[in-house]
Amino acid sequence: MIGRRRSSLRPHVAAGRLAAGVLAAGALLAVGVPVSAEPVFRDATAAAGIDFLHSNGATGDKQCYEQMGSGACFLDYDGDGRLDLYLVTCIGPNRLFKNEGGGKFAAVPDAAGLDDEGYGMAAVAADVDNDGDPDVVVTNFGPNHLYRNDGGRFRLIENAGIEDPRWGCSATFLDYDRDGFLDLFITNYVQVADPDTNVCHTQDGLRLYCPPRRYPREEDLLYRNRGDGTFENVTAPAGIAGFEGRGLGVVATDFDRDGWTDIYVANDLDPNFLYHNNGDGTFQEMGLLAGASHSENGSEESGMGLAAGDYDNDGWVDLFVTNFINETNTLYHNEGGVFFLDESATSGLGPESLPWVGWGTCFFDFDRDGFRDVLVVNGHTESDAEASDPTTSWKQPDYLYRNRGDGGFDDVTAEAAPVLLAHRAGRGAAFGDPDDDGDVDVVIVHQNDAALYLENTGTPGNHWIGIRGLLAGGVRDAVGARVAVWSGGLRGTQEIQAGSSYLSCNDPRVLFGLGESAAVDSVTVDWPDGSHESFPGRGTDRYHVLIQGEGEK
Numbered sequence: 128m129i130g131r132r133r134s135s136l137r138p139h140v141a142a143g144r145l146a147a148g149v150l151a152a153g154a155l156l157a158v159g160v161p162v163s164a165e166p167v168f169r170d171a172t173a174a175a176g177i178d179f180l181h182s183n184g185a186t187g188d189k190q191c192y193e194q195m196g197s198g199a200c201f202l203d204y205d206g207d208g209r210l211d212l213y214l215v216t217c218i219g220p221n222r223l224f225k226n227e228g229g230g231k232f233a234a235v236p237d238a239a240g241l242d243d244e245g246y247g248m249a250a251v252a253a254d255v256d257n258d259g260d261p262d263v264v265v266t267n268f269g270p271n272h273l274y275r276n277d278g279g280r281f282r283l284i285e286n287a288g289i290e291d292p293r294w295g296c297s298a299t300f301l302d303y304d305r306d307g308f309l310d311l312f313i314t315n316y317v318q319v320a321d322p323d324t325n326v327c328h329t330q331d332g333l334r335l336y337c338p339p340r341r342y343p344r345e346e347d348l349l350y351r352n353r354g355d356g357t358f359e360n361v362t363a364p365a366g367i368a369g370f371e372g373r374g375l376g377v378v379a380t381d382f383d384r385d386g387w388t389d390i391y392v393a394n395d396l397d398p399n400f401l402y403h404n405n406g407d408g409t410f411q412e413m414g415l416l417a418g419a420s421h422s423e424n425g426s427e428e429s430g431m432g433l434a435a436g437d438y439d440n441d442g443w444v445d446l447f448v449t450n451f452i453n454e455t456n457t458l459y460h461n462e463g464g465v466f467f468l469d470e471s472a473t474s475g476l477g478p479e480s481l482p483w484v485g486w487g488t489c490f491f492d493f494d495r496d497g498f499r500d501v502l503v504v505n506g507h508t509e510s511d512a513e514a515s516d517p518t519t520s521w522k523q524p525d526y527l528y529r530n531r532g533d534g535g536f537d538d539v540t541a542e543a544a545p546v547l548l549a550h551r552a553g554r555g556a557a558f559g560d561p562d563d564d565g566d567v568d569v570v571i572v573h574q575n576d577a578a579l580y581l582e583n584t585g586t587p588g589n590h591w592i593g594i595r596g597l598l599a600g601g602v603r604d605a606v607g608a609r610v611a612v613w614s615g616g617l618r619g620t621q622e623i624q625a626g627s628s629y630l631s632c633n634d635p636r637v638l639f640g641l642g643e644s645a646a647v648d649s650v651t652v653d654w655p656d657g658s659h660e661s662f663p664g665r666g667t668d669r670y671h672v673l674i675q676g677e678g679e680k
Contacts, residue, residue: 136339144355150359156335167493168527168544168569168622169583173578176232177212177224177570179578181554184218184246185510188304189336190323192246192268192294195316195375196486196554198630199570199578201561202252202261204239205279210634212219212570213238214578215265217249226561240281245269249555249630253300255439256356259602262387266295266313266630268321275356280676288358289350294319297433299626302607302655303365303377306410307598308352309606309625312390314374316609317342329515336509339395339429343369347392347400353357366409371459376433378627380444382417387655388607393430393448404466419446419459422470428454432556432629436490437461437620438530443609444622445478449485449503449629452519454487456503475536476501476528484508487556487629490569494541495589495640497529497617504571504629522550527569527680540585544581550589551576565591567638572631579638590641593670596623596652601674607655612639613648616668641667 147383177335177479183193197215204211209226214223224232245267252261260276273287294316300309319342321324327337349365350358362368383389387404389416394400398420402410414420421429430449432584435444442459450456455477459467480503487504494500505523512521525547528536532634540547553573556569568581573579592612596605611620621637650662654675662679665671672680 134506157187164428165584166543166545167586168546168581168583170371170579170632172578172580173619175230175580176580177578178234179214179222179224180576181216181572181578182218182568182575185575187334188322189327189334191317191325191336191342192321192323194336195248195296196574196630197247197572198249198487198555198628199557199572200250200252200263201262201557201570202631202632203502203557204261204276204281206260208561210559212557212561213241213250213263214570214572215250215555215630217268220244221247221250221265230562239279240283241274243267243272243274245272245663248295249297251298251300251626252633253606253625253635254603255300255309255352255609257308257603259280261358263330264289264298266298271295271313273358284356284600286357288360289313291348293345296375297377297626297630299377299379299390299624300606301390303349303388303404304351305387305656306354307656308354308634309679311350311358312347312377313350314347316375316395317373319347333511333514335515336513337552339373342373346371347374347377352495352670364408366411367402369398370412372400375431376448376629378433378435378624378648379607380435380622380624381607382444384443384609386653388655391435391446393433395429395431396427397425399448401465413465415496417465417467418469419467422455423458423471423494426454426638428457430470431527432486432488432498432504433489433627434490434501434671435622435624435627436499438490438501438619439534440498440618442618442620445490447488447490449488450480451484453481456485466530470534474534479526479528479538482519486554486570487631489558489628491558492525492638492640493567493583494529494586495566495591495642496532497619497640497642498532498587500530501528501536502526502555502556502569503528506552506554506574520550520551524548524550527545527552546579546581551579555630556628557631557633558628560593560636560638563594567634588643590643590645590667591639591666591667592641592647592650593636593638594650595636595670595672597672597674597680598654599675599677601677602678605655605675606635609653610637611651614641614644614646615648617642617644628646636670
């Protein structure tokens with residue numbers, strides 16, 4: 128096992144990196160990283176046939192809801208074994224792209240019924256009726272929608288119970304009561320009129336988007352799956368009512384390994400919430416007690432994107448939250464139980480992020496060395512950012528950070544993903560392996576711009592193993608299951624999630640890099656109902672489908 132080794136490194140950001148003149152010049156900030164002739168990531172958008180253009184409908188009158196963008200979702204909607212792609216826009220219909228194999232996607236007419244035309248925010252996919260195919264929830268500025276998948280064709284479920292008229296943002300599925308049906312948690316942002324009646328200007332008369340604190344907070348919502356594909360609002364009886372915040376990001380995972388899924392919410396200029404699952408249908412909010420509600424200096428930050436994963440292979444799920452300019456992106460290390468330590472500075476991830484506004488993100492092992500890396504998507508909220516502040520810009524570069532395995536991260540964007548250094552106004556990002564080659568690709572949604580599909584071309588010599596976990600009967604993905612892989616001296620742990628990053632949904636499978644190890648000693652799964660199984664001697668460089676109580680498919 129490779130456990131946690133505390134890093135004594137100093138933050139590796141150069142002092143001049145934060146200088147206003149450097150930022151105004153739009154300089155590439157990959158200090159000290161050589162540019163490789165063969166990057167790991169390449170822009171494969173056109174080659175893949177993904178011709179998606181996001182629109183927020185902005186006309187210059189600075190409506191608050193125009194700032195937040197939309198997300199992306201990987202799912203196998205037609206059951207052919209290949210990950211398809213669903214992309215959300217604010218104005219116009221959302222679009223579905225079928226994976227045709229060979230790195231090619233094709234737009235599906237009317238998105239197979241998923242062409243929701245609400246003011247779109249997030250999409251999250253999971254099997255809510257346990258019939259073997261993924262259903263989709265779309266959140267909107269306005270009523271949210273549930274689309275049932277009937278064998279590759281979707282239909283809107285009227286009166287599904289989730290049609291709340293507020294501003295729904297990120298969403299996640301979880302089985303919080305362990306009854307075998309997936310429940311739903313949706314964050315709500317702020318209360319705002321349509322059209323937005325708030326007006327804000329600079330001293331020079333330039334109209335800007337009004338700051339978040341001009342708008343009242345909202346309450347997030349927990350919906351219990353009734354077992355018939357519809358939901359009931361259980362926010363109050365579950366103990367979540369009364370906690371108001373400007374919720375943008377959410378992830379569901381078991382932080383203390385007690386077998387019950389917890390919920391973490393990233394709030395904008397409010398303390399972040401950590402809802403600990405009491406195991407009796409109720410939650411206790413303990414973000415402050417857990418050390419995961421504020422920055423290290425006690426500040427409320429502008430939480431937007433979220434990643435939950437075990438970046439140091441110690442068996443505990445850590446947290447990474449993306450934030451606003453002059454706030455660090457915050458890395459919370461899970462010390463065990465429900466207690467976190469802010470490692471933003473010592474890891475190197477915090478100081479690197481100060482010039483940028485962070486959104487979509489993920490812990491994922493891009494180079495398959497056995498340690499999970501981090502990608503951060505950036506873009507300012509203010510479309511006139513340069514006019515009001517010449518030290519920044521609306522469009523910003525994104526960054527890829529490689530996990531060194533000692534608690535620290537290095538910026539390898541220029542070396543491994545120079546395509547990210549082109550300035551864009553990024554928002555949602557989805558991570559998955561649509562070409563089934565064992566390395567994670569990325570799809571990024573940009574404000575009023577084309578989506579970007581980044582193909583991971585792989586790291587020669589490093590092996591991998593992929594796991595899809597299914598509940599007993601081999602029908603539904605085991606959302607909430609904890610998968611651990613032992614390979615030589617390396618142990619990796621991941622949970623199967625449905626909804627994370629920012630407004631997005633990743634590959635339902637879990638993928639482990641193994642470094643140079645060509646053998647896996649064993650795979651263990653802690654299933655959502657609390658049972659445990661071991662699967663010894665799985666083969667490498669391939670995916671395995673493990674069924675609870677039934678072995679490998």
